[in-house]
Amino acid sequence: MGERPQVRPEIPFLNRYIPGKPIEEVVRELGISHVVKLASNENPIGPSPKAVQAVQSALSRIHLYPDDGQFSLKKALSEFHQIDESHFIIGNGAVEIIRMIMEVFLEPGDEVIAAAPSFAIYKQDVRQMGGKLIEIPLDETFHYDLEKMKKEVSLKTKMVVLCSPNNPTGTIIRKKELEIFLQNCPPHVFVILDEAYSDFVEENDFPNGIQYVLKKFPMIALRTLSKVYGLAGIRVGYGIVSPETALYLNQVRVLFNVSSLAQTAAAAALTDQEHYQKTRELIWKEKFFLYSGFEKLKIRYISTQSNFILIYVGNDLECFQSLLREGVIVRPGSQLSMPGWMRITIGNHEDNLILLEALAKVLNQCKI
Numbered sequence: 443m444g445e446r447p448q449v450r451p452e453i454p455f456l457n458r459y460i461p462g463k464p465i466e467e468v469v470r471e472l473g474i475s476h477v478v479k480l481a482s483n484e485n486p487i488g489p490s491p492k493a494v495q496a497v498q499s500a501l502s503r504i505h506l507y508p509d510d511g512q513f514s515l516k517k518a519l520s521e522f523h524q525i526d527e528s529h530f531i532i533g534n535g536a537v538e539i540i541r542m543i544m545e546v547f548l549e550p551g552d553e554v555i556a557a558a559p560s561f562a563i564y565k566q567d568v569r570q571m572g573g574k575l576i577e578i579p580l581d582e583t584f585h586y587d588l589e590k591m592k593k594e595v596s597l598k599t600k601m602v603v604l605c606s607p608n609n610p611t612g613t614i615i616r617k618k619e620l621e622i623f624l625q626n627c628p629p630h631v632f633v634i635l636d637e638a639y640s641d642f643v644e645e646n647d648f649p650n651g652i653q654y655v656l657k658k659f660p661m662i663a664l665r666t667l668s669k670v671y672g673l674a675g676i677r678v679g680y681g682i683v684s685p686e687t688a689l690y691l692n693q694v695r696v697l698f699n700v701s702s703l704a705q706t707a708a709a710a711a712l713t714d715q716e717h718y719q720k721t722r723e724l725i726w727k728e729k730f731f732l733y734s735g736f737e738k739l740k741i742r743y744i745s746t747q748s749n750f751i752l753i754y755v756g757n758d759l760e761c762f763q764s765l766l767r768e769g770v771i772v773r774p775g776s777q778l779s780m781p782g783w784m785r786i787t788i789g790n791h792e793d794n795l796i797l798l799e800a801l802a803k804v805l806n807q808c809k810i
């Protein structure tokens with residue numbers, strides 16, 4: 443028998459994140475030719491055409507390494523947000539920035555407070571660094587209980603992670619609540635404010651996390667190009683943080699972490715206001731179309747400020763399998779710490795119609 447590899451003690455116990463099932467996998471496994479994917483909160487109208495064009499013209503230079511200093515993309519971000527370039531850290535998706543933050547801040551035994559349910563990557567990355575995640579349940583309306591979170595903060599707390607709109611519930615933290623929380627949070631606690639879905643929010647009193655970074659609260663505001671800009675496959679996310687913390691994060695950044703094509707695509711997408719607006723308008727319109735479809739089917743749903751909706755089905759794993767056989771991929775809540783529920787990405791009108799038809803067909807198989 444071979445010797446057990448001397449890996450770090452945390453490694454064998456990590457639960458790898460289960461992403462949405464890829465379309466090709468369903469085609470392969472079930473032999474269905476037309477598959478609709480409403481599982482990973484991707485953009486239903488596709489990537490920004492400006493980004494696609496920019497990538498096409500950059501293809502002939504992929505024999506060269508990317509710009510590790512990310513000069514052009516930082517400049518584009520700086521112009522877009524009207525803040526100095528020194529505030530940005532850019533990652534191979536926002537998930538890479540979450541990883542960098544944990545690497546920079548956490549020592550074994552450190553505590554991190556997050557909500558439950560929330561984006562599962564936080565837990566995995568905290569545990570990978572030997573930290574301990576303390577999960578505070580959402581309240582009965584599926585919103586953050588920031589008072590309870592604040593009460594959990596102790597000298598052992600290194601970090602608090604807030605996700606707004608929260609994945610998988612689509613609920614938001616309002617401006618006043620966030621301000622009170624930040625003002626009362628002790629300065630040794632670093633706050634991650636994950637705003638991956640902020641572009642889909644319709645409510646007025648939604649705070650812009652960047653403002654609080656500029657007011658020098660110890661925090662990072664996370665954004666991604668994967669959602670509203672439709673660049674999930676090319677991988678670009680970024681954080682806005684104090685210049686000092688940006689330098690620390692940069693110390694652990696993998697060399698050439700963002701490909702040349704990704705940097706080019708992101709810089710172009712940021713200038714594509716037409717695609718941005720078109721995406722938001724479609725999501726907002728289709729959100730209400732899905733709400734009325736769910737109401738007709740007597741399905742309970744959580745009102746969302748994002749591009750996905752949680753619905754209650756009963757036996758989510760059974761329902762997930764039945765929908766797969768109908769050619770529709772969604773996310774079973776059992777994979778998102780919300781058993782009984784299913785998370786559905788808001789798609790284009792055609793895909794949403796297919797989803798509602800499939801749901802009507804399989805719903806009675808999902809009852810517990």
Ligand SMILES: Cc1ncc(COP(=O)(O)O)c(C=O)c1O
Pocket residue numbers: 482483534535536537538561605608609636638665666667668674678679
């Ligand atoms: C809450 C949240 N944050 C961050 C991300 C990561 O986005 P990306 O790594 O694609 O930039 C996701 C992706 O689904 C998410 O749901």
